[in-house]
Structures are given as C-alpha cells and as structure tokens.
Amino acid sequence: MQIDGDRVRPLWDGVHRLEDGSVVIIRGGTAVPTEDMLRTWEGGVATVDELEGRPCEQLERRVCGHDNACRATAACLSARSLLNSEREAQRRAPFGAGARPATEFTKQCEAALADAEFPPCASASDGPSPCQALVERVCGEADRCASSTACAPARQLLGQESDERAASARPDALTASGAQCQEALGNDFFKPCE
Numbered sequence: 039m040q041i042d043g044d045r046v047r048p049l050w051d052g053v054h055r056l057e058d059g060s061v062v063i064i065r066g067g068t069a070v071p072t073e074d075m076l077r078t079w080e081g082g083v084a085t086v087d088e089l090e091g092r093p094c095e096q097l098e099r100r101v102c103g104h105d106n107a108c109r110a111t112a113a114c115l116s117a118r119s120l121l122n123s124e125r126e127a128q129r130r131a132p133f134g135a136g137a138r139p140a141t142e143f144t145k146q147c148e149a150a151l152a153d154a155e156f157p158p159c160a161s162a163s164d165g166p167s168p169c170q171a172l173v174e175r176v177c178g179e180a181d182r183c184a185s186s187t188a189c190a191p192a193r194q195l196l197g198q199e200s201d202e203r204a205a206s207a208r209p210d211a212l213t214a215s216g217a218q219c220q221e222a223l224g225n226d227f228f229k230p231c232e
Contacts, residue, residue: 051227053191053218061198063218063225070221094121094147100200103159113156120147151201158200167203168212168219169196175223178231188228195219 051064063070098121102114124143131139150156166174173196177189195215202213212220222228 052188053194055194055198061195061215061218063222070218093144093151094124097121097147097150097156100151100158100203101156104203108159111159114159117147117150117156120150158203167196167199168216168223169199172196172219172222172228175230176228183231186229186231192219192222192228195222 054062054064056062094117098114098117101111101117102108108114120143124141124147127141127143128139131141169192173189173192176186176192177184181189183189195218199213199215199219202215
C-alpha cells in the first residue's frame with residue numbers, strides 16, 4: 039500500500055522498489071513473495087554479498103563482465119583504471135585507516151555505477167539473462183512495444199538484475215530480480231509484444 043497524506047492506496051500491478059531498496063512485484067493487488075521473503079518467513083538467513091561495500095570491484099565486474107567478455111571496451115578500461123587507482127591509494131593509506139579505507143576513487147566508482155557511460159556487460163557465454171529475456175519479450179525487437187505498460191517495469195527489473203549481478207561474487211548465479219523475471223514470464227501483466 040502507498041500512503042499519500044491521509045490516503046492509503048493499493049500499489050498498481052507491476053514492479054515497485056521500496057524505501058529500503060528491496061523490490062516487490064504486485065500481481066492482482068497482492069505481493070508476489072521473493073526468495074528472501076520466503077527465507078525470512080521460514081527463519082532462514084539471506085546471503086551476504088562479498089562485493090558489497092566495494093564499489094570499484096563492483097564496477098569492474100559489472101562493466102568488464104564476470105568472464106571478461108567486455109575487457110576491450112573503453113568503459114572496462116576506465117573501470118579497471120579506477121580500481122587500480124583505488125587499490126594504490128588504499129596501499130598508501132596510513133596504518134589504522136582500516137583494511138579498505140574509502141578514497142576519492144571509491145566515490146568516483148560509486149558515481150560510475152549509476153552513470154550510463156559505464157553500461158553493464160552482456161556476457162556472451164551466459165546467453166540472455168531472465169530479465170533480458172523478459173525485456174525482449176515485452177518491449178519487442180527494436181523497442182517496438184516500448185510504450186506498453188509492462189515495458190518500463192521489465193526494464194527496471196533488468197537494471198536491478200544488472201546491479202545485483204555486478205555486486206555478486208557469483209554474477210552467473212540467479213539473482214533475486216532474475217527470479218522475479220522468471221516468474222514474470224508467466225504473468226499476464228508482462229504480455230508479449232505483438
């Protein structure tokens with residue numbers, strides 16, 4: 039539900055990013071449970087990403103690809119330069135600054151993660167990810183159905199999946215957004231482009 043002043047409105051069917059950064063899909067006015075939700079309800083513990091809090095490594099993984107498929111691109115070379123500069127600055131940091139002290143390069147990497155000049159690499163060995171498949175299905179070839187109501191939510195899921203894969207120690211593993219895209223392929227809201 040969305041609170042707007044004194045009014046409470048149900049969320050529309052589609053993909054929503056909550057204030058805490060989590061994502062929920064609403065179908066028929068009901069939230070579709072994610073793996074994290076199910077684990078929490080069952081008392082399980084969500085896994086911690088080993089690259090969390092390491093934006094330069096996330097950027098390099100995201101832009102160059104976990105299999106180095108995009109290693110020759112200008113964005114990858116720039117990302118690797120930032121990563122090397124960050125590591126050098128961390129080596130020169132005074133003793134007691136912490137194992138991975140933040141540097142000026144850390145801030146640049148954080149900004150680059152949201153910069154269109156550093157696009158995620160589409161690894162050739164993976165084939166299309168679940169969210170890429172969803173976008174292709176819903177938005178159509180050459181964005182023929184870009185104005186459909188489901189195209190923007192599908193693209194939002196693809197962006198989240200890319201971010202999750204970039205931040206993951208195992209970017210080839212299914213992410214939470216990827217699982218949502220797999221579910222969405224069977225959802226009537228995400229109709230194929232015609």
